[in-house]
Amino acid sequence: MAGSRLVHLFLLILLVPSLRAAPNTTAVVSRIAFGSCANQSAPQPVWEAIVGFDPQVFIWLGDNVYGDNKRPSRVFGRERTVGPWRNVPRFYPATEEELRGKYELAKANPGYAKLRERARVIGTWDDHDYGVNDAGKEYSGKVFSQRLLLDFLDEDEDSPRRKQAGVYASYMFGPEGKRVKVIMLDTRYHRDPLLSDGTILGDPQWQWLERELRGPQSEMTIIGSSIQVVSNLSATTGPLFYVESWARFPRERERLFRLIDSSKRNGVLFISGDVHFGEIARFDCGAQYPLYDITSSGLTQSVENSVPAVFQSVMRLLAWLTPTPMRVFSPNCRHKSCSYGQPNFGAIEIDWNAVPPRVKIELRDLHGNSVDGVEFPISELKPSNAHANKKEGHSFEAHCSLETELPWLVRYRLALLFFGTIAVFVIAVALLVIACCSATKLFTRKCKMA
Ligand SMILES: *[C@@H]1O[C@H](CO)[C@@H](O)[C@H](O)[C@H]1NC(C)=O
Ligand SMILES: *[C@@H]1O[C@H](CO)[C@@H](O)[C@H](O)[C@H]1NC(C)=O
Numbered sequence: 001m002a003g004s005r006l007v008h009l010f011l012l013i014l015l016v017p018s019l020r021a022a023p024n025t026t027a028v029v030s031r032i033a034f035g036s037c038a039n040q041s042a043p044q045p046v047w048e049a050i051v052g053f054d055p056q057v058f059i060w061l062g063d064n065v066y067g068d069n070k071r072p073s074r075v076f077g078r079e080r081t082v083g084p085w086r087n088v089p090r091f092y093p094a095t096e097e098e099l100r101g102k103y104e105l106a107k108a109n110p111g112y113a114k115l116r117e118r119a120r121v122i123g124t125w126d127d128h129d130y131g132v133n134d135a136g137k138e139y140s141g142k143v144f145s146q147r148l149l150l151d152f153l154d155e156d157e158d159s160p161r162r163k164q165a166g167v168y169a170s171y172m173f174g175p176e177g178k179r180v181k182v183i184m185l186d187t188r189y190h191r192d193p194l195l196s197d198g199t200i201l202g203d204p205q206w207q208w209l210e211r212e213l214r215g216p217q218s219e220m221t222i223i224g225s226s227i228q229v230v231s232n233l234s235a236t237t238g239p240l241f242y243v244e245s246w247a248r249f250p251r252e253r254e255r256l257f258r259l260i261d262s263s264k265r266n267g268v269l270f271i272s273g274d275v276h277f278g279e280i281a282r283f284d285c286g287a288q289y290p291l292y293d294i295t296s297s298g299l300t301q302s303v304e305n306s307v308p309a310v311f312q313s314v315m316r317l318l319a320w321l322t323p324t325p326m327r328v329f330s331p332n333c334r335h336k337s338c339s340y341g342q343p344n345f346g347a348i349e350i351d352w353n354a355v356p357p358r359v360k361i362e363l364r365d366l367h368g369n370s371v372d373g374v375e376f377p378i379s380e381l382k383p384s385n386a387h388a389n390k391k392e393g394h395s396f397e398a399h400c401s402l403e404t405e406l407p408w409l410v411r412y413r414l415a416l417l418f419f420g421t422i423a424v425f426v427i428a429v430a431l432l433v434i435a436c437c438s439a440t441k442l443f444t445r446k447c448k449m450a
């Protein structure tokens with residue numbers, strides 16, 4: 001008896017330190033990396049650059065794998081996937097086994113494995129790893145998708161996150177005075193159909209988010225959303241094409257801004273993914289201080305790599321021509337458009353020793369070089385400072401008017417350019433045909449006369 005008690009005691013002494021060695025959340029966090037949109041079947045050289053940045057935390061923002069399957073784009077034929085006359089969806093979901101296999105492939109990537117050894121990896125999902133392109137609450141495979149994402153993220157078997165509906169979660173890093181809270185949203189599990197102007201988060205997640213924002217304070221609060229929160233790209237690319245974003249659910253977005261504002265929480269900023277390019281946007285009229293949204297997309301997928309190399313400069317020109325009242329233009333950008341259409345990741349550096357502490361947020365390329373960035377004291381994200389800033393004539397409230405408020409000619413510049421080019425082409429062809437016809441007529445008449 002006494003012997004077995006001694007053994008127990010011995011085991012306890014052995015076990016306690018190893019239990020404590022679990023993630024030390026009180027360690028100072030000063031480097032956080034994030035990214036989205038990684039094709040598990042493609043080479044992923046970006047991990048080398050991310051490991052080089054040496055983050056303590058890495059955040060997945062969705063499309064962590066491309067789980068769904070894609071039919072070839074066909075305008076004609078039996079299975080048409082493109083155009084208003086299409087008869088089959090372009091994307092269809094993977095089976096549970098297929099999705100598991102894709103996650104295993106992603107996890108086995110040597111670069112990613114190296115990062116996992118060095119950094120705490122957390123994350124949420126977007127549509128392609130949730131199940132299928134643009135999917136919401138109606139997707140029937142979401143229960144097994146949730147299990148597979150949480151397996152991929154090494155979530156504990158008994159974690160409450162495995163028992164809730166959706167993958168939203170929050171983390172508090174750092175000691176008193178240097179705390180960083182990370183809130184990961186789930187923009188899929190409860191999302192109403194696009195164009196419904198319904199809910200993105202669903203009631204339980206809204207209540208949870210409110211508790212998280214009103215709960216214990218932190219010097220910085222990073223809210224991770226798979227889809228963009230600030231930019232409304234669709235307003236300036238429609239009717240050519242539309243992308244998902246919070247702005248497509250205007251009432252839900254307003255609710256988010258109101259909640260942040262009324263929570264009086266300091267230091268809130270958004271990070272997002274999804275769109276296959278990187279940009280830094282900022283909305284100055286959502287709360288009492290600027291709300292930044294730093295979009296990094298993708299780790300492998302990018303708008304420029306999706307077209308032949310000769311068209312890359314055209315993509316850059318189009319990016320530059322797309323009007324945006326929210327994007328932050330700064331001399332730090334590699335391109336004039338201040339968007340970045342090649343693979344990239346997000347890098348957040350906090351200088352806790354500066355007085356007052358400062359944060360630098362960058363988008364970095366495959367070599368780890370900065371392509372865009374902003375830097376400011378964290379204290380700039382404080383309700384009380386807003387008015388002082390305004391009085392001093394700072395750039396506060398520079399990013400207030402919405403995309404939908406742009407003058408018509410500016411807002412639809414891309415569409416006008418597109419349809420204008422087509423019109424010019426059609427008119428040119430028509431003129432050519434008319435010219436040919438009258439030439440032939442003239443010729444035949446001359447022949448008859450002769
Ligand atoms: C956790 O990190 C803090 C700050 O670096 C340090 O003071 C503390 O001793 C660490 N705790 C453990 C259990 O390693
Ligand atoms: C991922 O990469 C593979 C291999 O390059 C390619 O065949 C596949 O189409 C890519 N998937 C996506 C969604 O881009």
Ligand SMILES: *[C@@H]1O[C@H](CO)[C@@H](O)[C@H](O)[C@H]1NC(C)=O
Nearest residue numbers: 232234235247248250402404
């Ligand atoms: C974003 O753009 C879409 C498409 O033009 C529009 O329906 C929506 O109301 C806009 N959202 C906001 C918040 O302006």
